[in-house]
Amino acid sequence: MIFADKLIQLRKKSGWSQEELAQQMHVSRQSVSKWEGAQSVPDLEKMVQLSRLFNVTTDYLLKDEEGEPEPVPGEDRSESVRRVSMEEASAFLEAKKQSAGTVAFATMLCILSPIGLILLGAMSEVPRYGISENVAAGIGMILLLLLIAAAVAMFIISGSRTSAYDFLEKEPFETAYGVTGMVRERKEQFRETYVRNNVIGTCLCVLSVIPLFAGILIDEHNDLLLCGMVCCMLTIISVGTTFFIRGGTVWSSFQQLLQEGDYTPKNKKASGAAGGYWVMIAAIYLACSFLTGRWDLTWIIWVGAAGLYPILLAILRKHAEK
Known part of the structure; x- marks a missing residue:
């Protein structure tokens, strides 16, 4: 043979x-x-x-001989490699699609969480509103914690929906007959939506600074107005972020099953090593915000973190190649 x-x-x-x-x-x-x-x-x-x-x-x-295949000594692929069936692949894609909206909304709440604190803090400095600094800080912190708690609950619920498929990120796997073709077809059908979401998200984030510049042009000495414009900016950013997450979550589910992009074996190692990055950034953001009280400025930490993340991934991927 x-x-x-x-x-x-x-x-x-x-x-x-x-x-x-x-x-x-x-x-x-x-x-x-x-x-x-x-x-x-x-x-x-x-x-x-x-x-x-x-x-x-x-x-x-290599040898043109008859006979049964000789297994490689010391290896048993039937035990080490999991096979993903058509039913599992379809269920995974559906679970990721459902969780995309939940994760996007939870992220939106995180970005919006300091708005109450910013506005109430600015209003406490205007005598006609009759709000003391302590009352403004107390109410603002309550609103912030409520929004963060709601967001965390949503993240946990979303994670529970897809927890059964964690092996796709952590373990080697193969796909059953027909799965790759099905996933590629769905990916192509979703491509236009993915591109549109990225375009909308990018435009909103770029345009989000317009309210702040408008506030400066109207009255650069009006702190309440400027704080209101910062809140408008955060709102626009939060909406733009939801477009990124909704499209990106579904797109990444296709890449996971196809083991492409960030989910090739090499890139999965790098992504896993960077897994704690956003947890660390969230901790830094909260620590800086609580210590300085400048919630109107510390949001910049997220912008810087987003810019550094691709660089971190590139370094880790380069290291994974060695």
Whole structure:
């Protein structure tokens, strides 16, 4: 039996189409077709990759001999690699779609949480409102904590919906026959929505500073007006962020199943190492805000963190390649 026949046999035994095997090997479907048609032979690196993928020895693949595949000593892929069925893949995509709105709204509440504190603090400095500084701080903190608590509850609920699929981020897995094609089709159908959400989110975030500049032009010495404009800016940013998250959450679910983008084995390691980054940023944001009391300024921490995150990921990915 020649290599081409063995490859066809192993691929069909695994339940993969040529396109799905090509995805696993990071080559084109035409390359797999040529291998199976005996028109070309994979190079040594790809041959080793095939032996690992099908859990057979390279000798079995290279030698034109009959016989059953010889498993690689010390490896048992049936135990180490989980296979994702069509039903599991569909359920995962649906769970991520449902959680996208919840996570987006929870993030919006986090961004909006200091607005009450900012406005009440500014109003306490205007005698005609009759609000003392302590009352303003107390009511503002209560509102902030209520919004944060609601957001945390939403994050927990959202996490519980998708907790059964955590293995997609933490463990190696394979997809059953037809899953890759289904996911790619849904991804292409969603592409236009994803691009539109990113465009809207970007435009809103860029335009969010307009209220602040408008307040400065109207009366740069009116602290209450300027604080109101800062609150308008945070509101616009929060709305823009929801577009990013709603589109990004669904898009990332496709990438997880296809093991593309941030979810290739190499990038998953880097993303996992950066997993505590946003927790640390949230802690820094809250600490700085409470210590300084400048909730109208500390939101800049999130902007800086967002700019640094891609750099951190790039460094971690570079390190993962070594």
